[in-house]
Amino acid sequence: MIVGVSATGGIFETRESELVSVEELAFKFAVSNINRNRTLMPNTTLTYDIQRINLFDSFEGSRRVCDQLALGVSAVFGPSHSSSVSAVQSICNALEVPHIQTRWKHPSVDNRDTFYINLYPEYTAISRAILDIVTFFKWKSLTVVYEDSTGLMRMQELIKAPSKLNLKIRIRQLPPGEIDARPLLKEMKKDKEFYILFDCSYRTSAEILKQLSSMGMMTEYHHFFFTTLDLFALDLEPYRYSGVNMTGFRLLNIDDPYVASTMEKWSLERLQAPPKHESGLMDGVMTTEAALMYDAVFMVAVASQRATQMTVSSLQCHRHKPWRFGPRFMNLFKEDSKNTG
Structure with a gap:
């Protein structure tokens, strides 16, 4: 041979x-x-x-x-x-x-x-998938937290949708160059923002989860949607019994x-x-x-x-x-x- x-x-x-x-x-x-x-x-x-x-x-x-x-x-x-x-x-x-x-x-x-x-x-496919998830949950208000400008591209379909979905969207950016989101999270907690979409890397997502927990935001009233395709790969065990709702994507068919x-x-x-x-x-x-x-x-x-x-x-x-x-x-x-x- x-x-x-x-x-x-x-x-x-x-x-x-x-x-x-x-x-x-x-x-x-x-x-x-x-x-x-x-x-x-x-x-x-x-x-x-x-x-x-x-x-x-x-x-x-x-x-x-x-x-x-x-x-x-x-x-x-x-x-x-x-x-x-x-x-x-x-x-x-x-x-x-x-x-x-x-x-x-x-x-x-x-x-x-x-x-x-x-x-x-493609970012257009991810953008449509994000819109589908938000539509499915019938949220009336949503805070979008993005890490860099590429996040806004992935949010295109969602940002264009409020008039059709009767959805109020608030857009916030994570502090550039650092992963300490606590000042931003504190502001969101004060404003009673319960439905939050995070568009960031898995490394940043892991840090944000810890900070959400330390801020007392892991509650049954909160729903966090992470767009990273690696949410499944993070250690979510510490938050299992907190009552918090968490949504993410997974590409791998395990x-x-x-x-x-x-x-x-x-x-x-x-x-x-x-x-x-x-x-x-x-x-x-x-x-x-x-x-x-x-x-x-x-x-x-x-x-x-x-x-x-x-x-x-x-x-x-x-x-x-x-x-x-x-x-x-x-x-x-x-x-x-x-x-x-």
Whole structure:
């Protein structure tokens, strides 16, 4: 049997608080898991090249993706920050190599490029889902608390809806650059704002939950709606018997045996790793971000196995000579994303 080798590239940003990003951990975990399971991918072995760049450094991102394309890769994963994404996306599109994202994307990042694909739900879909939840509960008043300007984009459908829903909306912003929301929460408590939507990261959500508890706002009269897709991954046990109502989204279907098995393997691996800084997550839990990265790598592996007689070429950024199999590989990837999505 001839086993094909498919090389992929990962460009991941590092932050001061973490030496290795969740995306990189999930990327390596997916490659390792897929290569171990020969019944899953009998004819494909995945290899990878990983490059780490500093956050906000689009020039470094461009240089590293050119290095990877020169090595010869069938797809590029990451980076995740919008300034670097645009630079890498432009190069991948010019050389017709799939560029794959698994994080929320600012609408200003051009998603019309033929060789760009993002597994994260579009902000319009999230916006409609938020409106559906608020409509379902028939709330007459609602306070929206957002972390940054991207939150207002996700609130578009809701903000346009008050006249149709007879809904009074109050919009507040969390203090920029800090997670101490207590002065804001104190004001909301004084104004008797009981129905509150929080649009913020899971890290911020975890801190806000603690602060709500310390402010005595975890009561049966309050209903908190968190838009993070990782509310399920936070430790909610301290609030279980408070009587508070809490609503959130979850993208992962944990009732699916394959998903449950993958999450369990991830958990075992993460629990054996050195302790990480405090993030608010339960120990070993697989976040939505990590799960989407796993799915993306899996789909590249499936596409690689189906792409018979496809070879990966060394590409030069300055020559603008595209990968001849790029369009075919991209079509296979998109077909698989429809079948699994």
